[in-house]
Amino acid sequence: ISIERSGSFLQLNQYKLMDQIGQGSYGLVKLAYSEEDSTHYAMKILSKRKLLRKAGLMGRGPKKTTSPLDRVYREIAVLKKLDHPNVVKLVEVLDDPLEDSLYLVFELVELGEILSIPTEKPLTEERSWSIFRDAVLGLEYLHYQRIIHADIKPGNLLLAEDGGVKIADLGVCNEFFGEDAAMTNSSTVGTPAFRAPETLIPGQHIYSGKAADIWALGATLYSLVYGNVPFMANSVPAVYEKIKHEKLNFPEAPQVSNDLKDLLQKILTKDPSKRITLPLIKVLTTLSL
């Protein structure tokens, strides 16, 4: 990779790095401009050293099979084979063995995260249905490709200018073989408030990756219309207790249709074997068109 400073920008090959547009535990995302095709991209920048160090940190107990760095290379391999309008598109990877930074170049989804919660201004029911419908199609595609996302939440849904929504951050995804992923909560665990009850059972409890993704999608839909997650508390263990035992309740305001509340009840069902599956969710969301 050719790295040079041109004025106040860092230039990586044909990409001029601009402002930071995203950040998280993974690293950060910068707006990048390619002079080659006069197009903007989202460049996710990771530090290999940081990922390796996290491996050390998380290396407690039995040696983890995949270090976070291996996981990134796995994410890259997974992303390269994906092609769907509701999943972010990886364009190229800039990985210089001598460099600490790893650059993932994605197509830019112009408007960024659909909603940051908590918010006093949730989305209208109509907007929420449309976003949910796209996320269902994206998740159906990932499950069809034998991939569990494992961190579905509003922050990982990006909004395009044409109103379309794309699922991002396959950094914690799990590939599975056969019909479903037999997950244990020792693997990556996603964001506390969006975790399904069955992922919170201590010990080597095996659970379905697909059903846990569907729960997270339901918690996401709930947060779009109400502006906050379905089970709130001021500590993570307290949130987990509520997810496992508290009855789902709907605030008086904002007013939400019975169809949507009915769908939320079916998705946020604590017993995964009784939880609604994607094919039926698709029928109900198409009916609500």
Ligand SMILES: COc1ccc(C(=O)/C=C\Nc2cc(OC)c(C(=O)O)cc2Cl)cc1
């Ligand atoms: C205001 O305008 C904005 C336009 C685009 C953005 C944006 O793109 C943010 C994050 N992007 C991403 C993050 C990812 O992981 C965490 C992955 C992945 O690893 O799959 C891919 C992408 Cl693209 C932000 C603001």
